[in-house]
Amino acid sequence: MKFHHITPIIWTEQLQETIDFYCNVLGFRCGECSDEWQWAALFNDECELMIAKPNEHTPFEKPAFTGSFYIKVDDVETLWNQLRHDVNVVYELETFDWGMREFAIYDNNGYMLQFGQDINK
Structure with missing residues (x-):
């Protein structure tokens, strides 16, 4: 399977x-x-x-996803520079100890989207 x-x-x-x-x-x-x-x-x-x-069978008041959507990209820096002034930023571009360079934004509904690039590759 x-x-x-x-x-x-x-x-x-x-x-x-x-x-x-x-x-x-x-x-x-x-x-x-x-x-x-x-x-x-x-x-x-x-x-x-x-x-x-x-x-109509689903109760829905507002987005209630209790996590984030993590999207891996191959050029996170360019994406950050394209988006950062036009979106609601959760956290700015940062390199983390676990080898990911990433940032996060909210979409128009309030869902969190994280974009990351593996810098160890």
Whole structure:
């Protein structure tokens, strides 16, 4: 048995605004979108993310993910310089003892996104 990529689905009441944030700010492209299903699939290289409005059977007041989404990139410094003035920063670009250079931001819904690069490679 083999595990494959994990594809998170984030819930939002602001579907189009979230699509716009990920596409216009982070460089994702919208591969699929359904107004009927209130759902979209976004891609950036090997990274995939789905966005959906919560269905009527799911209690939803605001994003309540108790972690972060960690995205590995191959040039974290360039990404930081492109984003840092246009996003809500959680923590600035930093090199950590465990060999990762990373920073974190909030998306338009309040989900935390961390971007990191392994500096030992």
